[in-house]
Amino acid sequence: MKNLFDKWKTRIPKYSEAHKDLFTSLSQKFGAEGEKKINLGKHFSTNYELYTYAFFLGLYNNEFAPIPDGEKKTDFSHHIQYWGSKTTISTRKDFTNLQENIFIALVAKTDIDLVTLEKGDLDEDDAVKLLIKTMESYTNGGLILIKEKLEENPNYFLQPTSFLNMILETEKE
Amino acid sequence: MIIRKIQIDNYLCYYDSNTFELSEGLNIILGENGEGKTKFFEAVDWLFNGENRELDMLVSAKKLNETEIGDSFRVRVSMTVEQYGEKSIITKSFLAKKEKANECSTSSFVIEGISENSSGERTQVDGQTLLDRIFPFQIRKYSMFKGEAELNIFESDSALANLINLFSEAKHYDKYSEKGTFLREKAEKAVEDSSKLDKKNESLYKKLEGEITLLEREKAKYLVHLNSTEEEIRKIEGNLQLAESHVSNADALGTLNKRIKEIEEKISHLTGRIDENYTTSLFDENWILVNFESFHKEFAEKVSAHSKTRREIQSEHDKQQGIKVGERKAKAELLNNAIPLPNNIPSKAIMEEMLNDEICKVCNREAKKGSEAYEFMMKRLKTYLESQVTEQNEPEKDEPLFKYDYTNRLDNLSISHEDNLKNLRLIRTKIKELFEFNDDRKKDIEELNEQLEKEKTEREKILGNSSIGAEKLSDVLKNYNAWQRDLKNRNQDQVDYTTKLKSLESELKAKKEEKDKIDTSSANSFLIKTRNILRDIETIFVDTKEKKFDEFIEKLQTKSNNFFKTINIDAFTGTIVFTRRNKINRTIVEVELQEDGRTFYKPNQSLLTSMHISILFAISELASEIKEENFPMIFDAPTSSFGEYKTAQFLNLIFETENQKILLIKDFLHTDKVTKTLSIKKEFENVRRNKAFWVKLERPFDPNNLKTINSQVITL
Numbered sequence: 001m002k003n004l005f006d007k008w009k010t011r012i013p014k015y016s017e018a019h020k021d022l023f024t025s026l027s028q029k030f031g032a033e034g035e036k037k038i039n040l041g042k043h044f045s046t047n048y049e050l051y052t053y054a055f056f057l058g059l060y061n062n063e064f065a066p067i068p069d070g071e072k073k074t075d076f077s078h079h080i081q082y083w084g085s086k087t088t089i090s091t092r093k094d095f096t097n098l099q100e101n102i103f104i105a106l107v108a109k110t111d112i113d114l115v116t117l118e119k120g121d122l123d124e125d126d127a128v129k130l131l132i133k134t135m136e137s138y139t140n141g142g143l144i145l146i147k148e149k150l151e152e153n154p155n156y157f158l159q160p161t162s163f164l165n166m167i168l169e170t171e172k173e
Numbered sequence: 174m175i176i177r178k179i180q181i182d183n184y185l186c187y188y189d190s191n192t193f194e195l196s197e198g199l200n201i202i203l204g205e206n207g208e209g210k211t212k213f214f215e216a217v218d219w220l221f222n223g224e225n226r227e228l229d230m231l232v233s234a235k236k237l238n239e240t241e242i243g244d245s246f247r248v249r250v251s252m253t254v255e256q257y258g259e260k261s262i263i264t265k266s267f268l269a270k271k272e273k274a275n276e277c278s279t280s281s282f283v284i285e286g287i288s289e290n291s292s293g294e295r296t297q298v299d300g301q302t303l304l305d306r307i308f309p310f311q312i313r314k315y316s317m318f319k320g321e322a323e324l325n326i327f328e329s330d331s332a333l334a335n336l337i338n339l340f341s342e343a344k345h346y347d348k349y350s351e352k353g354t355f356l357r358e359k360a361e362k363a364v365e366d367s368s369k370l371d372k373k374n375e376s377l378y379k380k381l382e383g384e385i386t387l388l389e390r391e392k393a394k395y396l397v398h399l400n401s402t403e404e405e406i407r408k409i410e411g412n413l414q415l416a417e418s419h420v421s422n423a424d425a426l427g428t429l430n431k432r433i434k435e436i437e438e439k440i441s442h443l444t445g446r447i448d449e450n451y452t453t454s455l456f457d458e459n460w461i462l463v464n465f466e467s468f469h470k471e472f473a474e475k476v477s478a479h480s481k482t483r484r485e486i487q488s489e490h491d492k493q494q495g496i497k498v499g500e501r502k503a504k505a506e507l508l509n510n511a512i513p514l515p516n517n518i519p520s521k522a523i524m525e526e527m528l529n530d531e532i533c534k535v536c537n538r539e540a541k542k543g544s545e546a547y548e549f550m551m552k553r554l555k556t557y558l559e560s561q562v563t564e565q566n567e568p569e570k571d572e573p574l575f576k577y578d579y580t581n582r583l584d585n586l587s588i589s590h591e592d593n594l595k596n597l598r599l600i601r602t603k604i605k606e607l608f609e610f611n612d613d614r615k616k617d618i619e620e621l622n623e624q625l626e627k628e629k630t631e632r633e634k635i636l637g638n639s640s641i642g643a644e645k646l647s648d649v650l651k652n653y654n655a656w657q658r659d660l661k662n663r664n665q666d667q668v669d670y671t672t673k674l675k676s677l678e679s680e681l682k683a684k685k686e687e688k689d690k691i692d693t694s695s696a697n698s699f700l701i702k703t704r705n706i707l708r709d710i711e712t713i714f715v716d717t718k719e720k721k722f723d724e725f726i727e728k729l730q731t732k733s734n735n736f737f738k739t740i741n742i743d744a745f746t747g748t749i750v751f752t753r754r755n756k757i758n759r760t761i762v763e764v765e766l767q768e769d770g771r772t773f774y775k776p777n778q779s780l781l782t783s784m785h786i787s788i789l790f791a792i793s794e795l796a797s798e799i800k801e802e803n804f805p806m807i808f809d810a811p812t813s814s815f816g817e818y819k820t821a822q823f824l825n826l827i828f829e830t831e832n833q834k835i836l837l838i839k840d841f842l843h844t845d846k847v848t849k850t851l852s853i854k855k856e857f858e859n860v861r862r863n864k865a866f867w868v869k870l871e872r873p874f875d876p877n878n879l880k881t882i883n884s885q886v887i888t889l
Contacts, residue, residue, distance in 0.1 A: 002577045002578060002579045002582070003579075003582045004579055004582070004583070005582065005586065043452050044452065045453070049456055052456065052461070053455065053461065056461050056462075056465075059468065060464050084456070092453075092456075092457055093456070093457040093458075095456065097459060097593070098456065098459065098461070098462070100586060100590065101462055101465060101468075101469075101590070103586075104468065104469055104472045104586065104587075104590060105465070105468045105472070107472055107475065107476070107583065108468050108469075108471035108472035108475055109468075109471075114479045114483075114579065114580070115479070115482060115483065115486065117577070117579060118483065118575040118576065118577050118578065118579055118580065119574070119575055119576060119577075120575075120576035120577060124577075160449045160450070160451050160452070161451055163451070163452045163455065164451040164452065164454075164455060164460065164604070167455065167460070167461060167463060167464070168463065168601075168604070170464055
C-alpha cells in the first residue's frame with residue numbers, strides 16, 4: 001500500500017522571500033518558550049508555527065495565491081515531519097495531528113487525478129509536487145493577509161489575542 | 174589540663190612578682206575598670222601567642238623608674254600546668270636594660286619549658302613545643318575570649334565549620350573521601366578512554382561530554398545565584414525586623430503584614446492560573462483547526478468518490494476479463510468437464526494427416542467428412558491455429574488495472590479523523606470558556622489589588638506611629654516598603670532558582686545515564702565494574718562524613734540550647750539553630766536564633782552573649798568528651814551586658830561545668846561615695862566558685878603617671 005502522506009512529509013515547503021521580514025519579526029527561530037518569547041516581542045516559537053498559521057489563515061480565507069514566478073523562494077530547512085517538537089514534549093505538544101490535517105486540506109484542494117496516479121500513469125513525485133504547490137499558495141495568501149494587517153496597524157499583534165482572532169473571524173456563515 | 178599557677182613579673186601594671194594560684198573549676202578575678210583585669214588576660218595571651226617584638230611596650234613603668242641606669246631586670250610571664258599527673262612550667266621572658274630615664278632596651282627573649290614527672294624529676298625542654306603539646310594551638314584559639322564582641326567567633330562563616338571538623342569524627346573521613354574521589358576520577362577516566370576507542374560512538378560521546386560540562390557549569394551558576402539570594406533574603410528580613418522594632422504597635426503590624434502576604438500570594442496564584450498563551454494554544458490545543466470541518470468533509474467526499482470510481486472501473490475491467498475467461502472455459506468443454514489435452518497435441522501435422530485420411534488414429538475409428546468425429550478434429554485444429562495467432566495480441570494475463578493503491582491509506586486517514594470532528598466542534602466553546610475564566614480571574618485580581626492598597630495604607634499609618642523622629646520616619650517608611658517589595662521578589666527568585674536547579678539536575682542525570690549507556694556498550698566491562706564499585710565507595714565516604722558532621726551539629730545544638738535555657742532561666746530565649754549549608758567548594762555552618770521557626774535577627778546584646786557563651790561551653794564540653802581531656806577557658810569581661818543578677822546566675826551555672834574557667838569581671842565591687850574606698854559586695858558571698866582573686870591598684874596612685882601604677886593580687 002502506498003502512502004502519499006509519508007512522502008509529502010519528507011518535503012520542505014518554501015515561501016516567498018518577500019515575506020522574509022515577517023519570519024524574523026514574528027517568530028523565534030531558536031525555539032524560545034513562554035515569557036522569553038513574549039519579552040522578545042515574538043509570537044511564534046518557531047518558523048514552522050508561523051508557516052502553519054499562515055497556511056490555515058490562507059485556507060480559511062480562500063486566499064490561494066501562488067508565489068509569482070518572479071519572486072525568489074526560500075525555506076527554513078525543516079522537513080514537515082519534524083514540525084512540532086518531539087524533544088520538548090514536556091512543555092509543548094506533538095504536531096502530528098496538525099500535519100495530518102494540513103495534508104487532508106491539501107488533498108481536498110489539489111486537483112490530482114487519483115485514478116491516473118494509481119494506474120501508475122502519474123508519477124508519485126509529481127503528485128507530491130502539486131500538493132506542496134497548493135500548500136505554498138495558501139501560505140503565501142495567509143502571509144499577505146498578515147502583512148496587510150500589519151500595514152494597517154503596526155501594533156495589531158501586540159495583543160495576545162490578535163492571532164487567535166484572525167482565525168476566529170474567518171468562520172464561514 | 175589544669176593551670177595551677179600563673180606568675181606575672183614586671184609586666185605593665187604587674188610590678189615585681191605577682192602570683193595567681195589557680196584552682197580547678199571556676200576561678201573568678203574581680204577588678205574595677207583599669208585596675209589590671211585586662212592586663213592579666215593580655216599577659217596570658219602574650220605567653221601563648223606573643224612574639225619577639227615591641228617588647229619595650231610591655232615593661233612595668235614603676236619597675237623601670239626604680240631601676241638605676243645601666244641595670245637590668247627580667248619581664249616574665251610563667252604558667253604552671255598539670256596534665257596526666259605531670260607538671261610543666263612554661264615561661265616566656267626577656268631582659269629589660271635601662272638606658273636612660275624612661276627608656277630601656279630589650280634582649281634575650283626566651284620561651285623555656287620545664288617538664289616534671291610524678292617523682293619530681295625535672296627536665297628542660299623546648300618551651301614552644303611543650304606548649305603546643307599540652308595545649309594545642311587550635312584549642313587555644315577557642316579558649317580565650319576578650320570582651321563580648323569577640324565571643325562571636327562564628328562571624329566568619331567558615332570558623333564554626335572548621336571547629337566542628339576539628340572535634341567531630343567527620344575529620345577522620347576526610348582523607349578517605351579525598352582518596353575515594355581520586356580513585357573514582359581515575360576509574361571514570363579509564364572507562365572514558367576505553368569508550369573513546371570505539372570510533373562508532375566517538376562524536377556522540379564527545380557531544381555528551383560537552384553537554385555535561387555545560388550543564389555542570391550552569392548548575393554551579395544557579396547555585397551561586399541561589400546562595401546569594403538566600404543571603405539577601407536573610408539580610409532583608411533582618412532589616413525589616415529592625416524597622417519593626419521601632420514601631421509601637423508591633424502586633425498589629427505583624428497581623429497586617431501577614432494579611433498583605435496572603436493577598437499577594439492569592440494574586441500571584443490567580444495570575445499563574447491565567448493562561449494567555451493563545452497563540453501557542455492555536456497549535457498545542459489544535460485551536461487552529463476551529464474552522465476545519467468543511468475541509469475535512471471535502472476531503473472525505475473526494476476520497477470516497479474516488480474510491481467508488483475506482484471500484485467501478487475495476488469491476489468493468491473484471492467483467493471484461495470475465496468474458497474472456499468464460500470464452501476460454503467454453504472452449505475447454507470436454508466430456509465430464511475433464512481437462513483437455515493441450516492444443517498442440519496431437520500436433521498440427523498429425524491432425525492434418527488424420528483429417529486427410531478421415532480416420533482418428535488416436536482411437537483408431539473412422540471419421541468420415543461431415544461426421545461428429547471429423548468436425549471435432551477440424552475444430553481442434555482450428556483452435557490450435559487460432560491460438561497461434563491470438564496469443565501475440567492478448568495482454569499479459571495477471572497484469573492488474575491499478576498498479577498502486579493509494580486509496581486505502583487515504584480512506585484510513587479520512588476515517589480516523591472522522592472521530593476528531595466532534596472535538597473540532599468543541600473548540601469554540603473551549604475558547605469561550607477560557608476567555609470567561611480568564612476574565613473572572615482578572616476581576617478577582619482587581620478586587621484583591623484594591624484590598625491590598627487598603628491594607629498597605631493601613632500599614633503606613635501604623636508605621637507612622639513609631640518611636641523614631643519624624644524626619645527619619647519617612648526614610649524608614651520608604652525603606653520598609655522597598656524592603657517588603659525586595660523580599661517578595663527575592664522569594665520568587667529563590668523559588669525560580671530552586672526549580673531551575675532541579676530541572677538542571679534531572680537533565681544532568683539523564684545525560685550521565687546516556688553516557689553510561691555508551692560506556693556499557695563500548696567500554697571494557699571489567700573497567701565499568703571497577704568504576705561502579707569506586708563510585709559507591711566514594712558515596713559511602715562522603716555520606717558518612719556528612720552524617721558524622723550532622724550528628725555533631727545536632728549534639729552541639731542540643732547542648733548549646735541546654736546551656737542557653739539555663740543561663741536565661743525564666744526569660745525569653747528562643748532556640749539556637751545550626752544550619753549546614755553547602756557552598757560551592759566548602760561547607761559552612763550558620764548559627765541563628767529562632768523563635769517558632771522564625772529567625773530572630775536582632776537579639777539584644779545580653780541574649781546574643783548568652784547564646785555565644787552557650788555555644789562555647791557546648792563546644793568545650795563536646796571537646797572534653799572526644800579528647801577525654803578538659804582544657805581551661807579564659808574570659809575577659811564576657812558578661813558586661815548581663816547586669817549583676819544575671820551574672821550571678823550565669824556564674825552559678827558555669828560553676829557546674831567541668832572544665833577549668835578563669836573569669837575576669839568587674840561586678841560585685843562597691844565604691845564608697847565619700848571615702849572612695851573599694852570593697853567587695855556582700856552578694857559575692859552567694860556566688861559559687863572554687864577560687865577568687867581581686868586585682869586592685871595600690872593606693873594612692875596618679876592615673877596620669879604610669880610610674881605609680883601597681884596592681885596587687887589579693888587572693889580572697
